[in-house]
Every structure is written in structure tokens, then in C-alpha cells.
Amino acid sequence: EAGVVQSPRYKIIEKKQPVAFWCNPISGHNTLYWYRQNLGQGPELLIRYENEEAVDDSQLPKDRFSAERLKGVDSTLKIQPAELGDSAVYLCASSLADSSYTFGSGTRLTVV
């Protein structure tokens, strides 16, 4: 079974530039999460989807971050424009309802 697939693995951009991350969850997993993990900290939830509906985006900085999950399968997280403080690892995870998560490898973003 393929795991949660994320791309790219690494991204370096200049501040004020846009960036997008892509996630393909495990087939059949209706719940998809985007987390951000800063250096030395645990993952922090940005947004949770149930199928194609964003049911918890309270921690998503909506002035510059956006996400979508068209057709309730894969998802894209975008930052526009990026700031220096956005440097972090962006993790995607999926699950079946209230089961445990399966994480992807993450995208390490460096904003210079």
C-alpha cells in the first residue's frame, strides 16, 4: 500500500514569492490534515479536511495561506507571499475517521 505522498521534499524560495505543496493521501482515507512543524517543536495543525470540506482551519493564517482538496482526494497548500518565518516542515497526514494518522515525508521549506 502506498503511503501518504508529498511533493516536493525540499523547497527554497525568496521571501515574498509564492509556494505550493501537494499531498496525495492513502486511498480511502477521508480525513486529511496539514501540519506545520517548526524546528524543535511538535507538529501544529493548520487545516483538517473531511472529504472535500475544510472542517477546522482555525489555525490557518488566512491572509497568506490557502488550501484546497478538490474531489476529496489530493490536496494543495499554498503560501503567497512567503515570509521568513514560514520556514518549517509542512506535513500532510491522512486517516480514516477517528483512527491514528499516517504521515507523509513532509516538505522542508526554507525562505531566504
Added chain:
Amino acid sequence: AQSVSQHNHHVILSEAASLELGCNYSYGGTVNLFWYVQYPGQHLQLLLKYFSGDPLVKGIKGFEAEFIKSKFSFNLRKPSVQWSDTAEYFCAVRGTGGFKTIFGAGTRLFVKA
């Protein structure tokens, strides 16, 4: 609000030593509890979980954790660590009825061969 506290940020042990990593949480209701592990260069993966029943749960690679409700704790243990246990360990808590999981800051374990 939910919160998770992991007591140690860094732990260094010699092989065959016993391990206990502390985790305390703050939440007023029923919880699901998890330990995730991230080996160097790999993604986060589930080590063990507690949903209900026996408060002593066993996970992969000889790890176990005990849920003590009165202490709001879910400490991770292993009687004898190996060099391959070098990793970062994250405790996580989810209030039942909601699917938002809160993670602790992580404990980085280094096992000396």
C-alpha cells in the same frame, strides 16, 4: 484548551539502559493517546496508541506506555534500548468527539552504542 507536555527535550542513554519518557496532557474529557516516532531521515510513524480498555498498551519494537488517568499521564517505556531506537518521540492527545490531535514538542533520544 488541550495541551501536551513532554518532560525532556533531550535524553542520552547507553544501550541496554531502561527508558521512560514522560508525557502529561491537559484536557477535561475523554482522550485518545498516541506516541509517534521519527527516525533520522524518516517520516513520523505510529508507535502505539490508547483508545480504551487496558491502560497498559504495547506497541512496536518492545515499547509500551501506561495511561494513568488520575495523573493525566501517558509515559512511554522500554526496558532495554538499542542503538536503533535513536529517534525523536512525540506524544499526542486527541479529545474524543473531535479529530484535532495536539502534539507535544518531542523528546530527542540518542542511544550510545
